[in-house]
Amino acid sequence: MKKYLSVLFILALSIGAYAQKESTKNNDKKVDTNDLTKQAEMLAKEAFEAHGGEKLKNMKTLSILGSVDITVSAFNQQIPATFATIFSDDKYRLEVNSAFVSFKQVFDGKQTFTSPERGVNLPPINQVGLPLLQKLGDVGFVVTPLADKKKTGFRLTSPQGYYSNFYLDKKTKQIKGYDSSYLVNNVEATTVVEIDKFEDKGGIIIPSKYAQRFNFNEFTVYADFKAKEILVNTEIKNDIFAL
Numbered sequence: 001m002k003k004y005l006s007v008l009f010i011l012a013l014s015i016g017a018y019a020q021k022e023s024t025k026n027n028d029k030k031v032d033t034n035d036l037t038k039q040a041e042m043l044a045k046e047a048f049e050a051h052g053g054e055k056l057k058n059m060k061t062l063s064i065l066g067s068v069d070i071t072v073s074a075f076n077q078q079i080p081a082t083f084a085t086i087f088s089d090d091k092y093r094l095e096v097n098s099a100f101v102s103f104k105q106v107f108d109g110k111q112t113f114t115s116p117e118r119g120v121n122l123p124p125i126n127q128v129g130l131p132l133l134q135k136l137g138d139v140g141f142v143v144t145p146l147a148d149k150k151k152t153g154f155r156l157t158s159p160q161g162y163y164s165n166f167y168l169d170k171k172t173k174q175i176k177g178y179d180s181s182y183l184v185n186n187v188e189a190t191t192v193v194e195i196d197k198f199e200d201k202g203g204i205i206i207p208s209k210y211a212q213r214f215n216f217n218e219f220t221v222y223a224d225f226k227a228k229e230i231l232v233n234t235e236i237k238n239d240i241f242a243l
Contacts, residue, residue, distance in 0.1 A: 017174075030128040036145040040154035044143045046173040046178075047154075047166060048136045052204035056134050060205055061236045062087045066227040070101060073220040083225060085125065091241040093127050106241055113243040129160040129193065130207065133175070174198065174205060190215045201232045 048056065063086045081098030089109075096103040098182045104115045105122055112124070125131065134158065135141045140159030152170050159162040164178040181190040208227040212217035213220060 031219075032104065032123040036149070037143075040145040041143045043152065044133075044136055044154045044156060044166075045167060047168055047175060048133060050173040051133060051175070051203065052131065055203045057128075057137075059134065060089065060233055061195055062131075062206070063229075063236070064206070064208075064227050065229045066225060068096060068100070068226070069224045070096070071222040073222075086236060087126060087131060088236045088238075088241070090126055091238075092124075092131075093206075093241055094122075094125055106243060108241045108243055111243060120166060120185065121163055123180065123191075124160075127158045128164050128182075128191070129178055129181050130175070131166050132158060132162070133166070175207075187217060188216075189213070199227070199230055201230055204232055206230050206232070 023148045024072055049241075050056075052059070052100055063084070065084045066082070068081050071077070072079075079100050081096050081101055082092070083097075087094045090107070091109050092105075092107050094103075094105045100105055100221065102115075104113075105125070106113045107124060107126065114122070132141075136143070136156065144155045144157065144158045146153050146155060146165055146167075152165040152210045153165060155163055157166050162182055166175050166179045167177045168174065169176045175195060177194045179190065179192040179193070181188065183189075185216070192213045193210055194212075195207045196208040197207070198205045199208040200206075206227075209232060210225050212223045212225065
């Protein structure tokens with residue numbers, strides 16, 4: 001009997017020690033997750049400050065006009081075009097025009113209009129990239145760590161579920177690129193941006209030269225953007241966002 005009691009006592013101690021180890025492991029995982037989230041939040045704040053901080057937050061309007069070279073995977077020839085992106089609070093207008101390509105997407109604050117209607121589907125452009133970073137700290141905008149922990153950056157997600165994975169320059173903490181995937185009209189697509197150059201507009205650091213790739217189900221679009229004029233906090237009439 002004493003022998004059996006001894007065995008049971010040792011077994012109980014072993015189970016207790018094992019449970020304690022498992023509990024410690026679980027606690028370690030929680031600590032690691034919390035640490036990663038705090039690190040991502042710190043990087044997000046550093047990126048926010050590196051692009052203007054409160055000046056970026058308080059920016060009311062932004063207009064970028066320039067040239068863009070477009071290539072489509074199904075048609076391997078570069079098409080020169082012009083582009084304009086105009087933001088006013090949550091409203092925006094994007095236009096791309098050339099002899100062969102014409103695209104427009106307008107959001108008036110409530111509804112989105114895209115032309116051609118059966119053309120390329122884009123996410124709300126005020127919820128990806130720099131316009132999304134501008135919303136850092138607002139209610140419902142959530143910072144989480146990158147899935148790839150070897151890269152320096154963070155993910156920022158809007159209340160509507162649109163997100164950007166921001167990748168930062170380790171020295172300047174400025175955004176050197178970002179990517180995102182999204183679903184529009186039941187079509188899944190991804191976009192990847194690599195930034196080559198910035199312009200300082202009154203303390204707000206705006207990308208002025210960048211390459212962007214859109215991956216759709218059946219084809220890929222490559223676009224090289226170069227800004228020729230960047231205007232910050234200039235007056236923009238509401239009729240430019242009329243649908």
